[in-house]
Amino acid sequence: MHQSRLNALVIDCDVDDLHAASRFWAGVVGREAVPPATPDSLYIDLAERAGELSLIVQKVDHSSRVHLDLETDDVEAEVQRLEKLGARRIARVKDWWVLEAPSGHRFCVVPARKPMTGEANRWS
Numbered sequence: 001m002h003q004s005r006l007n008a009l010v011i012d013c014d015v016d017d018l019h020a021a022s023r024f025w026a027g028v029v030g031r032e033a034v035p036p037a038t039p040d041s042l043y044i045d046l047a048e049r050a051g052e053l054s055l056i057v058q059k060v061d062h063s064s065r066v067h068l069d070l071e072t073d074d075v076e077a078e079v080q081r082l083e084k085l086g087a088r089r090i091a092r093v094k095d096w097w098v099l100e101a102p103s104g105h106r107f108c109v110v111p112a113r114k115p116m117t118g119e120a121n122r123w124s
Contacts, residue, residue, distance in 0.1 A: 002074035003116040008054035010108070014064045018044060022057040029055060067105070071112045078109050 013021040022033040022044040031046040046055040056069075072078040079089065079097050086102040096110040 002072055002077045003112075004070055004072035004078045004109075005116065006053065006068060007071035007110065007112075008056050008069040010056045010058050010067050010069055012058050012060040012062070012065050012067060014060055014062060018042070018057065018059040021059075022046070025055070025057050031055065033057070065106075068107045069110050070107065071110050071114075071116075073112045073116045075109055075111055082109065 011021075011025055015021045018041075019033070026033040026046050029046060031049065034045040034047055036044050042059045044057045046057065048054055054069075070078065075096060079087075079099065082099055083089070087099040090098040090100050090106065092098075093108075096108050098106055098108055100106050
């Protein structure tokens, strides 16, 4: 059986200056913006705190909003489970899926980047 967990809150920003947006959100939540690997990156992480969700500021070409990332050790199995609950696939991006909930909210199912251990992570 696969395991999944809530991984990140992603702040989608329809802006020209992602660095300015990340400085703002870093100030709001009291975290430091982590310099991206490349200057043209579409993602800026806000420094992690133990026991808290990851926060990511992302440059997008749609209206600004917030979305959740779910991480799993089996993306396809988790997407199929969520489809049975009423989600629908919107787009495949690299190695993850953008889904839409019956409520219209978009969210992502991404591969686990950290070990998935313990019963607390198992949703399915």
